[in-house]
Amino acid sequence: METEVLAGDAAGIARAAALLRAGRLVAFPTETVYGLGGLASDPAAVAAIYAAKGRPQFNPLIAHVASVAAARSLGRFDTRAEALAAAFWPGPLTLVLDRLLGAPVADLLSAGLPTVAIRVPAHDLARALLKQVGAAVAAPSANPSGKVSPTTAAHVREGLGGRIDAVLDGGPCAVGVESTILSLVSDGPVRLLRPGGVPVEAIESVLGAPVVLGPDEARPTAPGQLASHYAPRAQVVLEAAMRPEGALWLGFGPGCDGAEINLSETSDPVEAAARLFAALRTLDARAAPEQVIAVAPVPDTGLGRAINDRLRRAAAPR
Ligand code: AMP
Numbered sequence: 041m042e043t044e045v046l047a048g049d050a051a052g053i054a055r056a057a058a059l060l061r062a063g064r065l066v067a068f069p070t071e072t073v074y075g076l077g078g079l080a081s082d083p084a085a086v087a088a089i090y091a092a093k094g095r096p097q098f099n100p101l102i103a104h105v106a107s108v109a110a111a112r113s114l115g116r117f118d119t120r121a122e123a124l125a126a127a128f129w130p131g132p133l134t135l136v137l138d139r140l141l142g143a144p145v146a147d148l149l150s151a152g153l154p155t156v157a158i159r160v161p162a163h164d165l166a167r168a169l170l171k172q173v174g175a176a177v178a179a180p181s182a183n184p185s186g187k188v189s190p191t192t193a194a195h196v197r198e199g200l201g202g203r204i205d206a207v208l209d210g211g212p213c214a215v216g217v218e219s220t221i222l223s224l225v226s227d228g229p230v231r232l233l234r235p236g237g238v239p240v241e242a243i244e245s246v247l248g249a250p251v252v253l254g255p256d257e258a259r260p261t262a263p264g265q266l267a268s269h270y271a272p273r274a275q276v277v278l279e280a281a282m283r284p285e286g287a288l289w290l291g292f293g294p295g296c297d298g299a300e301i302n303l304s305e306t307s308d309p310v311e312a313a314a315r316l317f318a319a320l321r322t323l324d325a326r327a328a329p330e331q332v333i334a335v336a337p338v339p340d341t342g343l344g345r346a347i348n349d350r351l352r353r354a355a356a357p358r
């Protein structure tokens with residue numbers, strides 16, 4: 041695919057918004073770094089983000105929205121979240137909140153967590169774009185996994201040219217460091233998950249209370265932190281090339297006739313990633329007590345690596 045470079049003017053913004061609404065990937069500037077945007081409600085677009093970045097794991101992504109009002113439709117705001125949003129949005133602060141039931145974001149965006157990370161960026165182009173899209177946009181840094189975050193459109197093209205539909209050119213980013221990430225879930229203390237553009241001292245002065253540095257070790261927030269975290273209730277077994285007696289079978293690829301659900305009839309790992317979390321949820325709800333979910337082998341290539349990482353965690357002994 042040819043990556044279009046869109047000028048940061050009204051026509052470029054309109055084109056970028058149309059591409060995003062159609063489920064395509066568009067990199068755009070924020071005040072921190074360039075983000076790789078995809079429609080947060082569209083599991084295929086979110087899967088395509090992971091594929092373009094070549095991430096070996098499904099790290100949860102941040103949902104970018106145009107306004108506090110839009111943010112309130114995704115996560116549960118308590119008085120602390122309201123105060124932080126009023127003080128620092130738009131700006132380089134990300135809030136991890138309990139996800140509202142029916143929030144219009146794909147399970148894959150949160151990598152299966154019951155929370156959602158939200159930010160209202162301050163960059164004029166980003167705000168204009170998000171307003172025109174009219175929906176939340178997932179946007180991790182627009183670089184291949186493990187590479188330095190991009191602060192110009194040229195960096196984005198170097199890293200992802202040919203792998204995304206377009207980049208909206210807004211010149212160099214001003215902050216160049218990533219957003220500060222705070223967790224405010226389940227009425228627990230406010231926790232700093234990542235230092236960034238908004239200093240902790242400024243946050244503490246708005247809250248009038250100290251911020252706990254680091255995640256809750258007892259309740260990990262990132263899927264990589266514990267082998268069996270966020271596993272389905274039912275036992276999961278892997279590498280099931282055929283249906284084991286009595287099991288619910290989750291297929292992958294053509295030879296899986298009779299599978300309850302097939303992650304991808306055509307062995308497409310991006311399609312499989314888009315369906316993975318919903319499929320696990322559906323089968324988990326359907327499983328009788330003691331009934332096992334058996335998953336067909338998924339090749340360990342491309343997004344298959346991230347899928348297998350997630351499946352191994354779901355199948356880990358607990
Ligand atoms: P990036 O988009 O590259 O700036 O990275 C996003 C960061 O946000 C990652 O480090 C994630 O672990 C973190 N994050 C996103 N969503 C959540 C969530 N629901 N819970 C905890 N951390 C999150």
Ligand code: MG
Binds near residue numbers: 180181189
């Ligand atoms: Mg990054």
